[in-house]
Amino acid sequence: MKRLLYVFAILAIFSSCSDDFEYVFDKTPTERKAEANAKLNSLLTDSEFGWKTTMILNTDGSDDELPVVGDFFVFKFNKNEGANDGIVTVSSRNGSADSEYAIGQETGTTLRFTTPNEILFWLINPTYDKPSGYGADMEYIFMKEEDGKLYFKGKALDSELVLEKASEQDNDLSVVVESKANFLESNNKNFFFLEITGGVADASEETPLYIQIGNPPYAKYFEEDLKQLFYEFIYVVDGKRTRTDAATYVFTNEGIIFSDPLVIGQDTVSKLVYNETSDEWLIADEGVTGKILPADLPHVVIPGLVDLYIDNFFATELGVMLDPWGSCHGPWKDLLSDNMFNYDVPRLTRIRLVSKYVSPDTGEMLGTGILIVGYEDTDFVFIPLDMEKLAENHIKFTRNGDIVGNIEGAIEKLATDESLNAIFDIVCDEAGWLISCDIIPYDGSLYYDCMFYSVTNPANQIEHMGKVD
Amino acid sequence: MNKLYRLLILSSVVFSLFSCDKEDSLSDESVVTIEQRTQNELDVWIYENLTLPYNVEVKYTWDDGEVENEFHVTPPKVEKAKQFLEAYLNVWIKTYDDEAIAGGNPDFLKKYMPKQLVLVGSPQFNGDGTMTLGLAEGGKKVTIFNINEFANVIINDWNTAEEILEKKRDAIFMAFHTMHHEFAHIMHQTKFYPDEFKEICKVDYTGNWMDVFPDVAQLKGFITPYSMLNENEDFVEIVAAMLDQVKNSNEPKLYTTQLKDDQGNLTLDEGDVYLSQWEWTIYSWGFKSVLDTTTWRYHLKQSAEAREGYDKFVAKVDIVTSYYKEKWGIDLYSLQKRIETAVNTLIQ
Incomplete structure (x- = not known):
């Protein structure tokens, strides 16, 4: 046994330094x-x-x-x-x-x-x-x-x-530059929508799903050229309003990609292509039909919005102010500034839409109407209105009674003054007003940053912010 | 038989001692590769104007080995790097060099100036909400951040040509604050400043300097809130402030203001004084505008606390200027004048 060990030891020594090293690589x-x-x-x-x-x-x-x-x-x-x-x-x-x-x-x-x-x-x-x-x-x-x-x-x-x-x-980027300009320039109305007519939720030709595309507040941190790259989606599906995070368009030589696609349930909208024949940007995702739709009127319907106004915002002490310096936009702004808020007699200094107005003279509930306040808060003229909910975000005002008030000469003036009646006619336009709101949660409350659009002339607008605790 | 085994074992031991003795010849080629950059126009300019005469290496292209990995920074635009380096040569190197030669210390700059300058385009944003604008490492390397904003000014439509020039002048003065600051660190790390300096404001140094407003720092005798971090930062901030507030050093400007008496107390008497920008900074130390309710007129006041801060600050400035003069042959007031001349020439 001992001898055997000696033999193994000797063999091991002789074989241990066997130089079989080879370079794995043939280069350094x-x-x-x-x-x-x-x-x-x-x-x-x-x-x-x-x-x-x-x-x-x-x-x-x-x-x-x-x-x-x-x-x-x-x-x-x-x-x-x-x-x-x-x-x-x-x-x-x-x-x-x-x-x-x-x-x-x-x-x-x-x-x-x-x-x-x-x-x-x-x-x-x-x-x-x-x-x-x-x-x-x-x-x-x-x-x-x-x-x-x-x-x-x-x-x-x-x-x-x-x-x-x-x-x-691909190397010719002028195509990308042109398509970017074309797309961004088409966003020239009050709203920019994705009008989806199939393939997402229960959208159809008859009842399209509208996705509002906005420029998110986040974009303000960027210079102009980058600012316009940012978008966010706002939509209501199954009664739930969703606002997506800020993301950017990616302008490629094949179309536009949403860096953060719109995903509703199992359905996705991620890209757009330009159709030269119809001069439209179409959704390019398989199984989804729709297009980009610039529009002057809001199409995203927030459930309960008109009720919220009638029961809440119009019912506050201030109601919804109509003034030419902040809340009213468009052509009728000039009508308001030219014919009200001056020192003419009778003094008509503030005008509001209200829904639960109580007469300061008699304590009688006058209800819904256009309220015009004079120099003192107790000086008033009241034009009774009917507020009709045509849809969840569609309201119509109709005059339904005699003007009452305590400002001397005001009732007569309101009955006969053509310019003032032009203002009231815009308020009471037969087609009514559509409302669009941005809803901002802050400090336990919801702030409704809203805009009313006259359906007949969407350039006439009323801006209002309401708060729900 | 045993002898045979012993012989076999002995021979195997002897053999094993030599069996692995194999010497490969060394390769002529180093395994350490140094990536060579193709030289562009700016590289040639750097070599001719900075590397050859001053032995300075400048890095302005991206090299992650030159910045700390925990921060995300980007290299400077080539044109901004060039703009900075031209100003660096004329406003910083040549002025210091000329001043040192005039002070009898001709080798000063070549010996002590940072031999490696790293330029970074962006600021270095820190986790505490602050941003780093410069770093000095061991007297050899200085990193300057935010080069992409070097000498950038906001020009409004209503600005006159003179106002635009003034803005550019101020921007260049201020841009070298970091260089002056970092170089001053090299100075005091090489030759210590007197301990008396450390005693003057020792109770007010704080790590929470970023929470101190500039006017409060001034009341305590500091030129900037950052000076309050420690005595070394205090020292170098004074140097940097002296060298970035050099306007009117050659031609002091007329101020019609309240005069000081022989003891340096502010009086209510108004008069004309001619001061450089730096002199005005010291003169107006801690001034506040107060309403005199008897005359209903505003006048300037230097509170007791402000006066105390002023005295501390002036004492520190004296130590700093003496230190530079005695240890390095640099007259900081003379250097102010040289810098102003250089900046004016640069922006023409």
């Missing part, structure tokens, strides 16, 4: 790194028309403070001879700008944008309230080339960059 690390750098640089620069990408960031919702934002870019890389760097021209809806780029080795082969450019860097630059920027990276690790696409991962923020070979057509 330096050579392999140089090759990897050169390979990526060649990949980037060899695409004749560059590379395109649709970059959408913050989609995982890991940071509530960050909106989902995105943009479409075309990168054209031009390398410096014999070096792993060069100039990249980045183009988007907003023009083109150059950055220097460099390729190197860190945790892999990396692509770095070493100098900034205004086209790409709005997604990278830190700001006071967003110290990590809007989610894009300056350095990307090259992950793989697959199906002709180059996949990168952001080194610091883990953002994804997928470059797809651009065609000659």
Whole structure:
């Protein structure tokens, strides 16, 4: 046994230093790194028309403070001879700008944008309230080339960059610039809607689902060009009002992408395409029909809104003020300022819509009407009205009785003055008023920031804010 | 047989001592690769104007090794980096150099100036709501942030050409506050300032400087709230303030204001005084406008607390200026004049 051990020991010693080491690679690390750098640089620069990408960031919702934002870019890389760097021209809806780029080795082969450019860097630059920027990276690790696409991962923020070979057509960003201008210029009425006629909730041709597209308050932090990229959706489905978070349009050479798509139940609206024949922006998602609809009247119906006004906001002591300096907009503003709020006798200094007015003279409940107050709060003229709810956000005012009041000469003036009657006729227009509200929760209360639109002439508007505790 | 085993074991031991003795020849090529940048126009300018004459390396392109990883910052726009560096050369380097030569210390700048300058385009936003505008590391490296906003001014339609020039002038003065601040750190880290400086305001240093309003800091004898962080920041903020408030240093401006008596107390008598911007800062230390209810006229007042703050501040300024003169041959008042001349030349 002992001898056997000696033999094994001797064999082990003789075999232990058997020099069977072989290089796994046939090149040194330096050579392999140089090759990897050169390979990526060649990949980037060899695409004749560059590379395109649709970059959408913050989609995982890991940071509530960050909106989902995105943009479409075309990168054209031009390398410096014999070096792993060069100039990249980045183009988007907003023009083109150059950055220097460099390729190197860190945790892999990396692509770095070493100098900034205004086209790409709005997604990278830190700001006071967003110290990590809007989610894009300056350095990307090259992950793989697959199906002709180059996949990168952001080194610091883990953002994804997928470059797809651009065609000659892609490289012509004038298409994107024009479609952006076309789309934004079409938003030239009081409201901008998605009119969905099929494929979402129970929308149909007969009863479309209207999604209001607004410019969110968040956008105010940005310069004009970026401000107009932001949108939010406001809609009511099954009696529930929803307002989505701020996100950005992504203008691509194939249409418009909503960086944060509209999702209702299992249905999604994520993109729009332009139809040249009808000059309309159509929903491009499979199985969904609809289009962009600029409109002067509100189509999103908030349940119970008219009742809320009649029972609550018109019933307050002030009711709904009609004044030309803040609450009334449009042509009738001039009618109000020219014919009221002056020192003429009889003095008519304030005009309101009220629903539970009690006569200061007799204590009698006069109810619903147009209230005109004189110099003192107890000086009044009252035009009785009927307030009729035509729909949840549609109200009509109709005169239904004799004018009463205690301001000397006022009743006669109101009966005969053509200009004043023109004001009352606008209030009591047969088609009524449609109401649109932004509902803002604050400090335990709900603030209704509303606008009434005259159906006959939507330029005539009444602005009002009401509070529900 | 035992002998045979012993022989075998011995030979195997001897063999094993040599068996692994294998020397590969070393490669001629280093495994450490240094990425070389292609030089652009600005790189050439930097080499010719800063690296060759002053041995300064400037980094303005993105290199994450030069900034702290926990912060997200971006590189400067090339044109802003160029604008800053031209001003840096003329307003900062050359003025210090000329002043040091005049003070008999010709090697001063080449010896002590930061040898590496890192430019960052954005500010560095900190978690406490503040932002870092500059960093100095060990006397070698200075990082300047927010270069993309360097010398940016808001110009309104109604501004005259002279007003626009004035805004630009102020913006450049202020932009070098960080450089003056960081360089002053290198100075006091190299040669200590007198301990008396630390005694003057020692009870008022606080880590919560960001909660102190500038006028309150002044009452306590500090030029800025940040000076209240510690004695070193206090020291360098005085230097930086002296060198960014240099307007009218060459030609003092006329102020018609309440005069001071021989003891430095503010009187109600009005008169003309000619002061530079810096001199006016000291003269008007802690002034408040108060309404005299007997005459119903406003006049300026320096409260007892403000006077105490003034005395502390002036004492600190004396120490700072003496330190610079004695230890480095730099006359800060003379340097103010040089900087004003340089800025005026730059914005023409």
